[in-house]
Amino acid sequence: MAIFDxxxxxxxxxxxxxDTAAVVVRVDDLDRLKRLQVNRLVVLQSSRPGQHLIGVVxxxxxxxxxxxxxxxxxxxxxxxxxxxxxxxxxxxGTLIDKEGERENVFRRTLETVPExxxxxxxLEGDRLTNFMQVIxxxxxxxxxxxxxxxxxxxxxxxxxxxxxxxQRHAVIVGSTGSGKSWTTARLLDQIAELPQANVVLFDxxxxxxxxxxxxxxxxxxxxxxxxxxxxxxxxxxxHLPYWLLGYEALVSMFVDxxxxxxxxxxxxxxxxxxxAKRSALNVKDHADILANFTIDSPVPFDLDAVLAExxxxxxERVPDARGKPDGKAGDFNGKLSRLIQRLGAKRQDRRLAFLxxxxxxxxxxxxxxxxxxxxxxxxxxxxxxxGGIKIIDFSEVPSDIxxxxxxxxxxxxxxxxxxTEREKRHPIAMMCDEAHLYxxxxxQADSSDSVAVEIFERIAKEGRxxxxxxxxxSQRPSEVNRTVLSQCNNVIAMxxxxxxxxxxxxxxxxxxxxxxxxxxxxxDTGEALVVGDASLLPTRVRISEPAMKPDSQTVAFWECxxxxxxxxxxxKAVLSWRRQSIQ
Numbered sequence: 001m002a003i004f005d006x007x008x009x010x011x012x013x014x015x016x017x018x019d020t021a022a023v024v025v026r027v028d029d030l031d032r033l034k035r036l037q038v039n040r041l042v043v044l045q046s047s048r049p050g051q052h053l054i055g056v057v058x059x060x061x062x063x064x065x066x067x068x069x070x071x072x073x074x075x076x077x078x079x080x081x082x083x084x085x086x087x088x089x090x091x092x093g094t095l096i097d098k099e100g101e102r103e104n105v106f107r108r109t110l111e112t113v114p115e116x117x118x119x120x121x122x123l124e125g126d127r128l129t130n131f132m133q134v135i136x137x138x139x140x141x142x143x144x145x146x147x148x149x150x151x152x153x154x155x156x157x158x159x160x161x162x163x164x165x166x167q168r169h170a171v172i173v174g175s176t177g178s179g180k181s182w183t184t185a186r187l188l189d190q191i192a193e194l195p196q197a198n199v200v201l202f203d204x205x206x207x208x209x210x211x212x213x214x215x216x217x218x219x220x221x222x223x224x225x226x227x228x229x230x231x232x233x234x235x236x237x238x239h240l241p242y243w244l245l246g247y248e249a250l251v252s253m254f255v256d257x258x259x260x261x262x263x264x265x266x267x268x269x270x271x272x273x274x275x276a277k278r279s280a281l282n283v284k285d286h287a288d289i290l291a292n293f294t295i296d297s298p299v300p301f302d303l304d305a306v307l308a309e310x311x312x313x314x315x316e317r318v319p320d321a322r323g324k325p326d327g328k329a330g331d332f333n334g335k336l337s338r339l340i341q342r343l344g345a346k347r348q349d350r351r352l353a354f355l356x357x358x359x360x361x362x363x364x365x366x367x368x369x370x371x372x373x374x375x376x377x378x379x380x381x382x383x384x385x386x387g388g389i390k391i392i393d394f395s396e397v398p399s400d401i402x403x404x405x406x407x408x409x410x411x412x413x414x415x416x417x418x419x420t421e422r423e424k425r426h427p428i429a430m431m432c433d434e435a436h437l438y439x440x441x442x443x444q445a446d447s448s449d450s451v452a453v454e455i456f457e458r459i460a461k462e463g464r465x466x467x468x469x470x471x472x473x474s475q476r477p478s479e480v481n482r483t484v485l486s487q488c489n490n491v492i493a494m495x496x497x498x499x500x501x502x503x504x505x506x507x508x509x510x511x512x513x514x515x516x517x518x519x520x521x522x523x524d525t526g527e528a529l530v531v532g533d534a535s536l537l538p539t540r541v542r543i544s545e546p547a548m549k550p551d552s553q554t555v556a557f558w559e560c561x562x563x564x565x566x567x568x569x570x571x572k573a574v575l576s577w578r579r580q581s582i583q
Contacts, residue, residue, distance in 0.1 A: 002097040003104050003130040004043055004052050004121075011119035012036070013087070015044065018113050023055070025120040027085040032122070036060055039516065039540075041123040041131070041152065042089055044114045050097040053114060054106070054123075054131075055089035056516075056538075062086075089120070092538065095134070104134045106536055132156030135536040143193040147186060147492070151527060151540035158530070158541040162190075165534035166429045166469030169460060169487050173477045173505060174494025177554060179526040181207060183492060184431065184473055185546035188389055191429075192216070197388030198378035198426055200413060202406050204434040206395035211548045215379065217387030221405065222354035223396030224579060232359050233367075233374060238392065240408055241358040242303060243277070244368075246296040249404055252448045254342050261335040268332055269339065272309045276301040300363045303356070307343060310336050351398050372416045375409070378426045400448075403438035407452035414459050417466045427467035430459070435472045436479040443481075453481050460487035477504040490532030495523040510538075 013027035023044065027033045036042075036057055044053040062085050091110055099105045114120075123131060132153045145162040149155070172187075174180035184201075185208070191197045192215035201208060209218065219238045220226075231237040245253070247270065255265050277299040281290055289297065314336040320327025347356045361367050373381075379388025397405050410430060417425060432439065439456045443449035460470055460483065472488055474480050478500035485508065496502050506517035509531055516538060519529055523540070531538040560567070 001103065003127060003134065004095065004097075006043065006119070006121045008119060010121055012042070012122055013085070013120055015114045015116055015118045015120065016086075018116065020113075021091050021110065022058070023089050023091065023114055023120075025087045025089060027087055027120075030085065033060070033062070033085045033087075035124075036087060036122065039519065041128065042087075043095075043121045043123050043127075044089070044091075045118040045120075046094070047112045047115050047118075051112065052095045052097075053091055053110070053112070054093045054095055054537075055091045057087060058090045059088040060086075061088075087120070093536070095131070104130075106131075106135045108536060129153050129155055143190065145187075145190050145534075146544070147183065147190075147528070147530070148542045148544040151542055154542070158535075158539070160530070160534040161536075162534070164532075165490050166427070166471070167464055168489035168533050169464070169470040169472070170490035170492065170532070170534070171472045171474075171477065171485060171488040171508070172492045172494075173474055173496065173501070174528075175497050175501075176475055177525065178494035178496075178523070179528075179543060180473065180475060180494050181433075181550045181552045182526060182546060183494065183528060183543050184208075184433070185211065185548060185550050186543055187471075188216075189546045189548070192389060194379070194388070195385075196378045196380045196426070198376075198428045199389045199431060200375055200409075200428065201389065201391045201431040202409070202433055203391050203393050204395065204402070204406075204437060206393045207550045207552055208391050208433075209393070210551050211389075211391065213548070214386040216389045216391060217374075217382070218391050218393065219375070220393040220395075221397050224350040224353060227350060227353040227357055230359070232361055233371060238371070238375075239354045239358040239362050240405060241300070241362045242355050243300045243363075244298055244408060244412070245404075246411070248451045248454075249408065249448070252451050253346070253401070253404065254339060256338060256342070259338055261338070264332060264335050265339040268310065268313060268336060269306075270295055272306050273301065275309075276306050279305075298368055300365065300367075303347070307340065310340050310343075314340060351396075352401070354397075372412060376413055376416050376428055378428075381426070399437075403440075403452035404448040406432075406438045407455040410459060411455050414455070414463065414466070414468055417468055420466075425467045427469065429469040429471060431471040431473060432456075433473045435474040435484075436476045439472070439481045439484055441479050441481050453484075457481065457483050460484045477501050480504075490534045491530070493520060493523075493529045493531075494527070495525070496520040 012032050013025045015023050016026045017024035038057050038060060040057050042055050042057060044055060046053050093106055093108045094111060096105045096107065097103065132150050133156050145160045145165065146157050147160060148158055150158050172180060172183055188211060191199055192213060197215060219236050222237050222239050226237050250269065251266050254269065255262050274295045277297060278290065278293060280299060280301045283290065313330065313332040314334065316330030316333055317326035318328060318330050319325050346352055375390050379385060382388065392409065394402060394406060413428060413430060417428065438452050440449050440453065443453050459468055463470055472480060472484060477485065485504065491505060491508050493505050496505065502517060502520045505520060509516055516529055516531065519540065523529065526543050528541050528543055530541050
């Protein structure tokens, strides 16, 4: 049964102007005009029988008709002139009464446009409720992806198309306190219901620790307190040994580009590490790896041997023309000192123990396979079928190398999917919390930031081909790399108060929906503007409460200051500072 059964007497007005994706309607009844609001839905008659066009009110104007003012006598000054009550409407889709055996099918296409004098109707009451239920009917077997309810109609659930949300990448943005973490937790709630869920969340501040169930597997990048604990992958402690770093990451970490000897240092380091990796491989057991070997091959090697070779070259003396054995300095004598110093200093930094002091098991060839399985295998493939959602805590990773470490894990996930046979490839979603910290818009050339950006740009461009979905989460979208954002075809935008951030999101919206950007600073806490391929209808959604709430670390200042008992433990804070661990 068709849900739109309007009579001509219910019309708001008629179409007087038609553009490609917008129309202008003249409204004759002032009372009906007053009931209209910007961003509300309307229905227009289509030129094709059995179809109605759906539009969003973009602008409402009421102004005198200049022609009616001409020739008026002064005695007629008290008369109210006729008015042009105009409503500009952006067309967003078509409702088809019947398509095959299905009734009331909504399409985000415009096969036709209204004719001049076509009637326009306001969509409200029961008809609005019925329409919201139509667009919420996502045809998927099993659990459906629901963020909450439509602001226009609290009785209608706002479903998203889970395939398109992750296939075409998504961005979740919002100012501090707008409900961004709440929305992320709600999304994880929905994913956790799936038997083969596969998600990795980069948790930068450890705020998702409260999310505890069989669906979640928490891992923490090893901190200073974990160095001598003996805990490893099986205990939820993740090391990222130095031999996982690729060439660009190694150079950005150890070579100072401003040094005049930087080219020599890069060349010698490359050669030395390549030789160390090759010598670690047994010709008999690893002939296939040696045949296609590069410096980027993830092969464990002895860092002490590399340092020893660098030191030898830095002090090497060779025979001179007279035949004296140590008559002159070698080609690299004195040119590698700063490289050796930087490498030595980082090895001694306890904060970087997860890189340079990995447990013995991390130096074995078999360890990488176990680690990749832990972070990339779906829920059904994990031990006892648990832990499909992997939350990786980076809270103890120093900020200066955070981009390098997050991008290293992202690169591992991408590479493992890339080198998996297509029929055995299990899709995985990467959720990048606080993305502006490691996918920055501005990155200095050859820095660790630029290495991270390059990796995430590739994932954003090519990831969907290999079953990698990207969800970018940030409170400052203006500071997130533009190339990565441009690949995100779904936007879940909470309240944004900064003008630069609003401008970035407006550019992601379709031209016909540019007016929706004006809602960004006035959205309520926990309310989102949802636009994109995963949502049949661009609209406002009130996010439902997640089953498990993240620790957003929002402190109640006033209530805390009003308590009778003070809170203070500066001695332990200083001790933790010195230990570089809060435990």
